[in-house]
Amino acid sequence: MAITITDVARHAGVSPSTVSYALSGKRSISPSTRARIDEAILALGFTANAGARALATSQTMVIGLLTQFHQDEFAPAMLQYVLPVSDTAREFGYDILLVTETDATAALRRVTSAGMVDGVVLLDVVHEDPRLETLRAAAQPGALVGLPKRTEGLDVFDLDFGESARILVDHLYGLGHREIIVVSPPKHVFDRGGAYGWRFRDAALERAARYGIQIHPYFGEAQQPAIGQSMNAILDARPTATALIVHNDATIAALPSVLATRGTRVPEDLSVASLYSKDFGRAFSLPYTAVESSPDQLGQNAVRQLVRRIASPELAGAPVTRFIAPELTIRGSTA
Amino acid sequence: MAITITDVARHAGVSPSTVSYALSGKRSISPSTRARIDEAILALGFTANAGARALATSQTMVIGLLTQFHQDEFAPAMLQYVLPVSDTAREFGYDILLVTETDATAALRRVTSAGMVDGVVLLDVVHEDPRLETLRAAAQPGALVGLPKRTEGLDVFDLDFGESARILVDHLYGLGHREIIVVSPPKHVFDRGGAYGWRFRDAALERAARYGIQIHPYFGEAQQPAIGQSMNAILDARPTATALIVHNDATIAALPSVLATRGTRVPEDLSVASLYSKDFGRAFSLPYTAVESSPDQLGQNAVRQLVRRIASPELAGAPVTRFIAPELTIRGSTA
DNA sequence: TACATTGATCGAACCGGTTCGACAAAGTCC
DNA sequence: GGACTTTGTCGAACCGGTTCGATCAATGTA
Numbered sequence: 001m002a003i004t005i006t007d008v009a010r011h012a013g014v015s016p017s018t019v020s021y022a023l024s025g026k027r028s029i030s031p032s033t034r035a036r037i038d039e040a041i042l043a044l045g046f047t048a049n050a051g052a053r054a055l056a057t058s059q060t061m062v063i064g065l066l067t068q069f070h071q072d073e074f075a076p077a078m079l080q081y082v083l084p085v086s087d088t089a090r091e092f093g094y095d096i097l098l099v100t101e102t103d104a105t106a107a108l109r110r111v112t113s114a115g116m117v118d119g120v121v122l123l124d125v126v127h128e129d130p131r132l133e134t135l136r137a138a139a140q141p142g143a144l145v146g147l148p149k150r151t152e153g154l155d156v157f158d159l160d161f162g163e164s165a166r167i168l169v170d171h172l173y174g175l176g177h178r179e180i181i182v183v184s185p186p187k188h189v190f191d192r193g194g195a196y197g198w199r200f201r202d203a204a205l206e207r208a209a210r211y212g213i214q215i216h217p218y219f220g221e222a223q224q225p226a227i228g229q230s231m232n233a234i235l236d237a238r239p240t241a242t243a244l245i246v247h248n249d250a251t252i253a254a255l256p257s258v259l260a261t262r263g264t265r266v267p268e269d270l271s272v273a274s275l276y277s278k279d280f281g282r283a284f285s286l287p288y289t290a291v292e293s294s295p296d297q298l299g300q301n302a303v304r305q306l307v308r309r310i311a312s313p314e315l316a317g318a319p320v321t322r323f324i325a326p327e328l329t330i331r332g333s334t335a
Numbered sequence: 336m337a338i339t340i341t342d343v344a345r346h347a348g349v350s351p352s353t354v355s356y357a358l359s360g361k362r363s364i365s366p367s368t369r370a371r372i373d374e375a376i377l378a379l380g381f382t383a384n385a386g387a388r389a390l391a392t393s394q395t396m397v398i399g400l401l402t403q404f405h406q407d408e409f410a411p412a413m414l415q416y417v418l419p420v421s422d423t424a425r426e427f428g429y430d431i432l433l434v435t436e437t438d439a440t441a442a443l444r445r446v447t448s449a450g451m452v453d454g455v456v457l458l459d460v461v462h463e464d465p466r467l468e469t470l471r472a473a474a475q476p477g478a479l480v481g482l483p484k485r486t487e488g489l490d491v492f493d494l495d496f497g498e499s500a501r502i503l504v505d506h507l508y509g510l511g512h513r514e515i516i517v518v519s520p521p522k523h524v525f526d527r528g529g530a531y532g533w534r535f536r537d538a539a540l541e542r543a544a545r546y547g548i549q550i551h552p553y554f555g556e557a558q559q560p561a562i563g564q565s566m567n568a569i570l571d572a573r574p575t576a577t578a579l580i581v582h583n584d585a586t587i588a589a590l591p592s593v594l595a596t597r598g599t600r601v602p603e604d605l606s607v608a609s610l611y612s613k614d615f616g617r618a619f620s621l622p623y624t625a626v627e628s629s630p631d632q633l634g635q636n637a638v639r640q641l642v643r644r645i646a647s648p649e650l651a652g653a654p655v656t657r658f659i660a661p662e663l664t665i666r667g668s669t670a
Numbered sequence: 671t672a673c674a675t676t677g678a679t680c681g682a683a684c685c686g687g688t689t690c691g692a693c694a695a696a697g698t699c700c
Numbered sequence: 701g702g703a704c705t706t707t708g709t710c711g712a713a714c715c716g717g718t719t720c721g722a723t724c725a726a727t728g729t730a
Contacts, residue, residue: 004716006717017681018678018680020717026718027677029678030677045448047445048449049716049717050450051450052717052718053716056684056716056717056718056719060385080410083404087435090436097431110382116386116430223617223620260596261595282558282559285558285563341687352689353708359688362707362708364708368708383687384687387687388686390685391714
């Protein structure tokens, strides 16, 4: 039914292998033959069958993207990671197989062992991620977004959360703040092993201790109305705190209305600094000074390295763990 | 390198075809042989190669999901459509190839003509969608989410936006409102051919005319701070309006803080009704009475029908255009 | 002029499954 | 007990590409 390379060969009066070589350029083809083949391809509307090509070359030109959508998580934040991965992959000629199954380990095994993908990108990697064992056993390489406990043999990309926290504390300390509230991701994120939570918090605490200033750490909530209640309780309990650092997507998104309702003015009554991406800030119109979380850079770097490793498993060198350098964007919410 | 069906056959002392039949169950296999094959599969850790199977059966067990991420659009709203499609597809044994390319028509042609997918789901279909021509020419079936001008030969799923608007107008009319502001999607959505925009607005206007009440239609904005400015201007210009209908994701998400800043109380000063999904409302903590936009149902129905059509192109019957019945959820923002 | 080299093309094997037809052994029927 | 069906298995062809080795003509070299 569909046009095959044999149809093209017949139409051009050559053998299928010649068409294949014309397509791949792996052997020289005379100009006249090439012209006839090109004409035939155009006339018949030929596109090489992906399955057949995958079988012959053991290359699918597909990258698996493994995401975990915890129902309790703030969904809008996820897309910022998915799109850059997809776009970067396409730049290199790869398509994206989106895997959202709850049983991520089984899904990973399925797509790798069936040879559906040439490599995988794991999003939202946690401290002791059960997927990593499966990934290490797979024939295909993988790239992680998120720092796990054991990185042996894996390419890892993440934001430098410790440095992010230090930058924010330094910034506020420099402005004269001596009592700061830090709102972390929800407790269940810590429990699940979302290491970015404690990497950020612990770095903030350590830095504050060095300066001899006070930090009050709290877990944030994941959803309204709990966010508003919790924030109100925290702010009421710490009336002398002059600054607030929020490391929590859902909370920062809700903060404008929470503070407006309280009548708290920023930065007059309270300095606010946070950690989120440009796009996230734009979508939620966030006016806060914040460290850029660079999901696009993370996705892009992960795919780049993955593609390199797919192309030449040996030449790509030793596995890397690379941290994105955090950058502070001043938006006037601190004083 | 990977385990093949021949390895399994050798290990079990049978021929490859017997293993294949044991796997598919298409011919009867003696219990003892079946046991040896099962044991061999387990021992060797065999998984059938997807490319080879696709080649032999011309079935990839992959569904293409074509999304359009307009940079000016409210990204967080997109995921609510992607996830249900992915989850439903997996229920039927299909994986999802996520296609986000800007040139959607070319991408659609690419994945269909290379036989990478067994069918496609098109999200965010507009009035005169250039992808439809390509889809009609493709060998694989497709299902649309969003109503285009011409539905011939296509399975189409959408919310009944006209009915949604009527329900909201009826609701407010019943509560005694006689002057209502309607905020539509941004103008560029109309220009692009997002028919849901005018289907909703025109139905609202028509209904209001029937009741002899006043409706002031406005285009909404897509981003802050334009949203806030525009909403303030609109509310200032219509001080006698007692109710507001918002058909615009970005605007409704920003509305709580806009109204809080103005000091407008809901529903005392202004009744507010809208159109959004449960999940969206939860993510943004929206307290408004609204028609449920049911992205999960749309995605699920689209995949269901697509799978049916893939399984038996003839038996699936004539193409359908099905509208989800809108349902009003009272949340107390109207009085 | 004889011989090695290069360029262009073809045939055949192969990738790893599925499926059709054949066939022997076992079971059913009269 | 012979004819007929059913059951279980195998071999071979096929799906649609890629790639290796061989062939042959044209060109370069001694």
